Amino acid sequence: MSVTRVIMPKLGLTMDEGRLIAWHKAEGDRVVDGEVLFEVETDKAAMEVPATTSGFVRRLLAKPDDMVPVATVVAVITSTADEDLPAEVTSAATEPAIARSAESAPRQSAQGSPSADRVIASPAARKRAQELGVDLATVVASKPPRISIEDVDAAAAPATAASTGETRIPLSRMRKAIAAAMSRSARDAPQFSIERDVDMSAANARRKEAGASYTDAVVSAAARTLAAHPRLRSRFDGDAIVEQANAHIGLAVAVTDGLLVPVIRDADTKDLATLARERERLEEGAHAGRLTAEALSGAVFSVSNLGSLGVDRFIALVNPPEAAILAMGRVRDRVVARGGKMDVRPVVTLTLSVDHRVADGADAARFLDDLAKRLEASE
Numbered sequence: 001m002s003v004t005r006v007i008m009p010k011l012g013l014t015m016d017e018g019r020l021i022a023w024h025k026a027e028g029d030r031v032v033d034g035e036v037l038f039e040v041e042t043d044k045a046a047m048e049v050p051a052t053t054s055g056f057v058r059r060l061l062a063k064p065d066d067m068v069p070v071a072t073v074v075a076v077i078t079s080t081a082d083e084d085l086p087a088e089v090t091s092a093a094t095e096p097a098i099a100r101s102a103e104s105a106p107r108q109s110a111q112g113s114p115s116a117d118r119v120i121a122s123p124a125a126r127k128r129a130q131e132l133g134v135d136l137a138t139v140v141a142s143k144p145p146r147i148s149i150e151d152v153d154a155a156a157a158p159a160t161a162a163s164t165g166e167t168r169i170p171l172s173r174m175r176k177a178i179a180a181a182m183s184r185s186a187r188d189a190p191q192f193s194i195e196r197d198v199d200m201s202a203a204n205a206r207r208k209e210a211g212a213s214y215t216d217a218v219v220s221a222a223a224r225t226l227a228a229h230p231r232l233r234s235r236f237d238g239d240a241i242v243e244q245a246n247a248h249i250g251l252a253v254a255v256t257d258g259l260l261v262p263v264i265r266d267a268d269t270k271d272l273a274t275l276a277r278e279r280e281r282l283e284e285g286a287h288a289g290r291l292t293a294e295a296l297s298g299a300v301f302s303v304s305n306l307g308s309l310g311v312d313r314f315i316a317l318v319n320p321p322e323a324a325i326l327a328m329g330r331v332r333d334r335v336v337a338r339g340g341k342m343d344v345r346p347v348v349t350l351t352l353s354v355d356h357r358v359a360d361g362a363d364a365a366r367f368l369d370d371l372a373k374r375l376e377a378s379e
Contacts, residue, residue, distance in 0.1 A: 001083045004053045006037065006075035008068045011049075011293035015042050017069045019127065024048075025057045031077060038074070041127070043173035045260060045296065046289040056081040065126065121147035124172070124256070124289065131170045132156040149256055174258035185317045189236070193315045194364050195351040198372045200331050204346055212276035214331050214348070215251070215305045220275050221374045222326055223247040223267035226301060229367040231359040233300040235321040241358055250299030250319065251279060253286040260286040261319060263299045307331060313349040323358035324367075327351040 008018055018040040025031050025038075037051040059076040062068050076085065121129070121136055129136050129152045139155045141147045149172075157167045171179065185191075203217040210216075226233045230243045247268040250261040262282035267275060285291040301323075304316045307330030316327040327350070334347040350371070354364045 002055070002079040003086065004055065004077040005073045006051070006077060008040065008062075008070050008072050008074055009049060009293070010070045011040070011042050011047055015070060017067050018042050020062050020064055020066045020068055020074065021046055022064050023060055027057055027060055028081070029057050030081075031055065031057055040068075041124075041173075041289075043177035045286070045291045047292055048290070051077065053077055055079045058085055120145045121152075122149065122289075124149045125152050128152045128172065131172070172257050174255075178258055181320060182317055185320050189318055189320065190356040191318055191353055192356055192361065192364075193351055193353045194361065194368060195313060195349055196368050196372050197334075197347050197349050199336065199376050200346045200348050202377060203375045204331075207272060207276075210272035210276060212272045213279075214307070215303070215328065216272055216276040216279055217375065218305075218326070218328055218348075218350070219249050219251065219264060219267055219279070219303050220270070220272050221371055222301065222303060223249050223264075225367060225371045225374055227268060228370065229363070231363045232324045232354070232367050234323050234358050235300075236323065236355060236357045237321075244300040246298075246300065248298045248300050250302035250322070251282065252302060252304035252316075252319075253283050255286055255289075260291070260296065261299060261302060262286050262291055262295050263297065265298065302326070303328060307348070313351055315351055316353055318353050318355050323355045324364070325353050326371075327353065 008020075011018065021039040021041050023038045024036045031037060031051045031054065033052065033054045034050050036048045037057075038049050040047055040049055055077040056079075057075060058078050058081075060074070061076070062072075062074040068074060078085070120141075121139075125139075125147045126136065128134075128149045129139070132152065134152055134156050136147060136152075139147050139151050142151050142154075153169060156169075200214065200217070203214070203221070207214060207217040224247075226247045231241070233247060234241050234243045236242075246266055249264045249267040251264060253260050253262060262285065264270070264275060264278055264282065270278065282291070282295060285295065299319070299322060302316075302319050302325040304325060305328040306314055307328055311329050312332070313329040314327050316325045318325050329349045329351075331346050331348045333344050335342055336345045336347065337343075338345075350368065352364050352368050
């Protein structure tokens with residue numbers, strides 16, 4: 001009989017623990033390699049974790065809502081269903097998960113029963129309720145029957161404000177991760193920014209034909225331009241600069257209480273229509289909190305668009321360990337000079353921020369010039 005110990009995987013560079021949301025298999029069930037075994041919530045999103053072997057689930061060593069440290073054994077899978085398990089399989093390995101479980105157990109209601117069991121709430125809402133000390137049984141859902149994180153915040157705010165005149169909201173796991181990453185970016189990476197206005201007339205025609213957005217057009221053009229600019233798809237690594245071979249583009253997506261950066265892999269190889277469909281799928285997954293670890297990792301360059309919120313131009317902080325990020329404002333009609341005549345064209349301001357340890361001003365300027373030409377020629 002072969003025995004496989006399933007551990008809490010490390011689903012991101014900053015992850016040191018994860019909240020087990022739900023098991024997709026029960027003890028005794030058969031599982032196939034690649035089939036979803038359980039779901040876990042990290043500081044980025046809720047992710048599905050597949051089994052890495054086929055067999056029978058013999059032990060589940062963590063419960064839903066447990067906070068489980070990375071590398072802790074959470075389940076045992078065996079090749080057979082009826083042989084006795086070795087005693088050492090479930091002894092010491094279970095202790096860390098069970099210890100954390102006590103810290104993350106649902107709050108008790110006045111009657112002594114778990115209040116969280118009586119309501120329907122998102123994993124993020126349950127986590128926020130524990131952080132704020134809010135009994136979910138007292139929270140009113142704004143969109144019944146499911147309680148959202150906003151509902152929990154609203155329930156906590158009056159009591160806090162009434163006693164102090166101000167509302168203190170503990171940082172969520174995602175907010176903490178963003179704070180740490182952006183502080184590290186500002187502290188460790190000397191950054192500079194350059195900008196350029198780009199005529200989007202040709203890109204507009206092409207993206208309409210493909211059923212795509214302006215964002216898709218910029219992502220596609222940036223990915224293709226990176227092929228000739230290896231410094232802009234590199235990272236700083238101590239005593240070396242590491243060039244990345246693939247044009248995996250991260251796309252900043254605003255979500256509740258934070259920001260996710262799903263990755264469009266090999267964006268330079270996809271036609272605009274295909275890229276648009278993938279971008280839509282990733283954005284939907286980000287808003288639903290259902291993205292895999294792979295979907296949130298591996299970017300070599302990022303694009304952030306605040307144009308839909310009416311922003312004309314802005315400077316974005318580089319997302320470590322990447323070397324550059326492109327900030328995109330709104331596309332708006334402007335009067336421009338063409339051939340000695342005035343004309344009205346759709347124009348966007350693109351601002352490129354770069355880690356000066358990896359690339360210099362001339363490198364950035366050449367990239368932005370090539371990107372602008374590509375967009376204006378709609379290549």
